[in-house]
Amino acid sequence: MAGSERCRRARAAWEVSDSEPEAEPKPRGPSAAPEGSPPAAAAARPKRRRAAGEAEARRRERQRRKEREALEKREKREAAAAWRLLRPERCLRLLEVCVDPGFLEDPGSDIWIEALSSLECKHSFEPQAIPRSITWRRNMPSVPSAPDDCMVKTEEEKEVLVLLEPADFLKRLYSLTQAQVVLQLWGNIDVQFLDTWQEFGEHVSALTKAIARRPYKSQLEMQELSFCTAGVSGRGLRVEKDGTGLWQVWKRQIQQFNRVSPATAAAIAEAYPSPSLLVQAYEECSTEDEKLSLLSNIPVKSDISGKDHRVGPDLSRRIYLFMVSTNPDLILDLTV
Structure with missing residues (x-):
């Protein structure tokens, strides 16, 4: 009986060891992957795809920037050529x-x-x-x-x-x-x-x-500041809060007409110290012919020759048309 009991126990132990193999030891250390993590190859593949996509986006952005720069250069060349033709x-x-x-x-x-x-x-x-x-x-x-x-x-x-x-x-x-x-x-x-x-x-x-x-x-x-003339006269004029300097601005504006000397502009500005006063004088004229010739007989003192002359009908007509005309393409001076 003792021998048969030992045989039965030995057979049961053999069956247990045969059906449940011993588990392999788990790796230890910092290189060990955590439980439930994907394989190393599968984890590295999305990173390579993202890097390739970012490189393609950067390449396209560089291409678009080059195209914009080329377009801007071409437009500048054409604008410069058109400007030369219009000189x-x-x-x-x-x-x-x-x-x-x-x-x-x-x-x-x-x-x-x-x-x-x-x-x-x-x-x-x-x-x-x-x-x-x-x-x-x-x-x-x-x-x-x-x-x-x-x-x-x-x-x-x-x-x-x-x-x-x-x-x-x-x-x-x-x-x-x-x-x-x-x-x-x-x-x-x-x-x-x-x-x-x-x-x-x-x-x-x-x-x-x-x-x-x-x-x-x-x-x-x-162009910006196209109203500024070249040279010394292109400097800005200071206008104070009390209106000091407005008369100089008005005289400078009159001087921007073709063939108008500083003495002629000063004579007109002295006769009519502001644009509103000149417009008021036009409104007080009874006929259009009187308006056209309103400034003709204003005397002008010449600093060079010493001889006095007058504003004249041509400049008087041009200033009047400039003040009242609503046509932006009106040619005021036909002798330029």
């Missing part, structure tokens, strides 16, 4: 004068056509909507940086010059002075009385130059 010494080359063939019927027309040919602009003889009229058009290249290898954009200017005989002009006016004022102010039409073909040629040349330079002047006005 006064080159703008005449872009303008074309279109002359109605009816001018050729007059025997003395070759005199003013020679004056037109002396300009650096093109001119052609084309039938116009109004007989014996002149129009202008501007031929601008679509790509200013390469004017010889690109399409040309043609823009029609809005000015029209019509030649009328005195008898035909007077038939359309019931009063020589009053209808002329109506044409100048309400019709935005400037009337010039010329005696010879030579004077007509000089007038056409002056008007052509003024039209050609208009885009250049418009670009200047768009």
Whole structure:
């Protein structure tokens, strides 16, 4: 019995050791992975994907930055080329004068056509909507940086010059002075009385130059502080809280008109110390002709020659139109 009991116990111990193998020892130390953590290869794969994505994003950002810089450089080059085309010494080359063939019927027309040919602009003889009229058009290249290898954009200017005989002009006016004022102010039409073909040629040349330079002047006005003149006169004027210095500013503004000396500007500012006083004087005039010539007889003392002269009707007209006109494109001076 004792032997059989020992055999039974030995067989039970063998069965237990055979069904439950001994567990392997767990690794110890800092390199041991915590329980429930994924395998090392699976944990490293998402990090590599994130790094690759960040590198691609940085590459795309650098590419976009390079494209923006290239676009800005190209726009600056084109703007600089367009600015060079609009400069006064080159703008005449872009303008074309279109002359109605009816001018050729007059025997003395070759005199003013020679004056037109002396300009650096093109001119052609084309039938116009109004007989014996002149129009202008501007031929601008679509790509200013390469004017010889690109399409040309043609823009029609809005000015029209019509030649009328005195008898035909007077038939359309019931009063020589009053209808002329109506044409100048309400019709935005400037009337010039010329005696010879030579004077007509000089007038056409002056008007052509003024039209050609208009885009250049418009670009200047768009720049910051475009109203400041060059040299010493470009310095700012200090205006105190009590109004001291406003008279100097008003005189400086008058001096910005073409061909206006400091003495002439001072004479006008002394007669009318502020713009509001000048506007009030215009309102007190009874006729438009009186308004146009309001400043004509103001005496001006010359510091150079010592001889006194007057403001004159031309400057008086320009200042009046500047003060009352609502047309931003109105050409005040036709002799520039």
